[in-house]
Amino acid sequence: MMNKNQTHRTRPWPGFPTPKSLGTNFGDANCMEQLLVHCANAIETNDATLTQQILWVLNNIAPQDGDSNQRLTCAFLRALIARAARIGSCKVLAAMANSQANFTIHTHKFSVIELASFIDLTPWHRFGFTAANAAILEAVEGYSVVHIVDLSLTHCMQIPTLVDAIASRQDANVSPPLLKLTVAGTTEDIPPMLDLSYEELGFKLVNFARSRNIVLEFRVIPSSYTDGFANLIQQLRVQNLVYAESGEALVVNCHMMLHYIPEETLTLPSINLNPSSSGSTSSYAFDVASSSSSTTPSLRTMFLKALRGLDPTIVVLVDEDADLTSNNLVCRLRSAFNYLWIPYDTVDTFLPRGSKQRQWYEADVCWKIENVIAYEGFQRVERLEPKCRWVQRMRNANFRSVLFGEDAVSEVKAMLDEHAAGWGLKREDEDVVLTWKGHNVVFATAWIPA
Template sequence: MMQFTESLPPQVSSFSSLMMNKNSNTNNNQIQHARPWPGFHTSKNLGNIGDTNCMEQLLVHCANAIDSNDATLAQQILWVLNNIAPPDGDSNQRLTCGFLRALILRAAKIGTCKLLTSNLNHSMETHKFSIIELASFVDLTPWHRFGFTAANGAILEAVEGYSIIHIVDFSLTHCMQIPTLIDAISTRVEGPPLIKLTVAGATEDLPPMLDLSYEELGAKLVNFARSRNVMMEFRVIPSSSSDGFSNVFEQLRVQNLIRPDNGEALVINCHMMLHYIPEETTVLSNSFRAMFLKAIRNLDPTIVVLVDEDADFTSNNLVCRLRSAFNYLWIPYDTVDTFLPRGSKQRQWYEADICWKIENVIAQEGIQRLERLEPKSQWVQRMRNANFRSSGFSEEGVTEVKNMLDEHAAGWGLKRDEEDLVLTWKGHSVVFATAWVPL
């Protein structure tokens, strides 16, 4: 990353003696005795400038300076952040570096600190995975596997006895959940059912991205199902989250694809995709998300499974979003240190996807801001408002999730919140899984 040493404001000369020399061994005690930093209306020192709380405060001050077009103060803070948060540092430094990139992009977009941003490309390229790479990528942590395992357990119980199972899949992970479900269904005592898989093919470029088309993906899934003696029909409906996937529901209706009169089980599988539906109103009953859930309810599904990340990125206030994202996205940076070595390709891909999320939350506004996570409590209320009731997870399903977590680092855990399941990392909520049936 380029160092902000050119045209350094004279006000930060006290920092330059501490931080400009990359070969110095400046320790925390030296930094603690630095004089107060100009620009902060406080007589207190910054304290340990390298700790997480201080990094968060610097980011908050920087965000305020950028949005108030205070170029001098923003430049000072960006320079300090650049020196204390290298892209190859520890997990907290890499997290802060991700937010630094996002703030620089925001400054460039709104015209603050052009001197710092004119010749600087801070974006990280997201990787396009092969199907094998993506499968391995998803298996690295329980981040997605937790939802797959919980959802598949609930689905298998709900469709027991049906000879035809129609799955409408709204998934961020390009059907990576489906092969495990096919494996489980293929062993049914009464014989495997016919599986109809309808995929909502998102037209947005959302990471993780795949290097093959949906048609090629579908052919691979059909061949895999055939190898398990399961008949499968695959179709993709091009769709966009920006209109609540309205084209999916329209095509299901026009093509008469939903046939409950034929004894089909209808499964709506939502895996980390619904938070991309725009949400600009606090009125839960009058929004794109409410209309999406109403459209699902009108299909009278056998079961709806909703899995998503348990955080809140919906605030229109930048500082609120920044704090919420900073206090949630430390988790993937912390976990990556437990299973991927520094410099590995997979780690670069993993963290590039996180940086994409940070940049979208911080640097974008309006329709360009796609990452609008809502906490579990909000989705639970939405589902209830749409006339669904929780069906929960059986003890057998919970055991499967626990067995899966045993394959991963010790920091991962599982908690039950009423009838829902929540994946945790060191006690902090990460991903929730809920299962619903119509009232």
């Protein structure tokens, strides 16, 4: 601790940005990002004094009820404090994190109705739903049985929109296809969270489909992203011959879930596969876990190759267009800061301050920021990759991209018209990308076996 004579210094703190380098506007996003970077460096070098000094500045310029830049910075501030407390670099910070309730993230467990209306607030998920549904409908045209494997962060909230689309396009003289829906029953608590079991959710989906005159069969396969959905792949392999003989379409819908599968920056020896958590574990997971070779493909790569082996009719991959895979904290912080300003900026356009939905929305973003900043190794599950890298992964797994047609683009544009003017759509090769004020947010890609 400093004594009274040390509280005011005539020279800047070591490594601390000077007023000249920061500029005079402490509310500027670039200034706040630079302060966060200096704070992260101080934590990593175990400089508790400098860490506390920068945190004091951040705490005064970034209130949790401020503007979008201040709320974003406050979330990173809390994440850095959580990191300092976790690695034990500063006892004062650990005490601060443990004693102040406002550093605790309270994520909401949604009812189905709450989650459906919550998703409708923004194109963040609706964009992927709309683009994917259009691609799926075109791919399964003429099939009497459509099997959908839904790997979705939003707990099947896309399925009612797909059922509606199938029912709306159905010819009165032709029977609608039988829908088989398979989901991976993951147990991990990743926002948004649902307050009911997958069995209860399946019952609701079956009833909804029936109300639209469509027969839906629902199945849950206990499986986890931690081992590359190994049990799900194994169960689908067992039934693969059935698909081929019956001539049913196999649709794999991946909506913001695949980036939780471990990739190359997570060193393989730290992966602790637990077969008991997913029933049985397929051979590809064991192969990866047992090898210490630096050339061994990641679980992410192995999953996509295993998926290709199922010969699906179509694979739709939708995810957030950012890179959060760096093992360097500062690089990861900069990348996250320059992407996650978007949800804070957009929330001001559709939710008033103090509303419960806004609290839920920002708590989910805070959870993501804390996971990216405060955790390492297997506990850091938010490992987003940009579109270009996913495109290369899919091509390496022997998939060929499919162009989104004009119908898909028109439907996405019509959906965006329901939201704030800042949202936009652009095409990149065969893919479509959701933008906010010109910045890439979410991409949608469609693939068939090459």
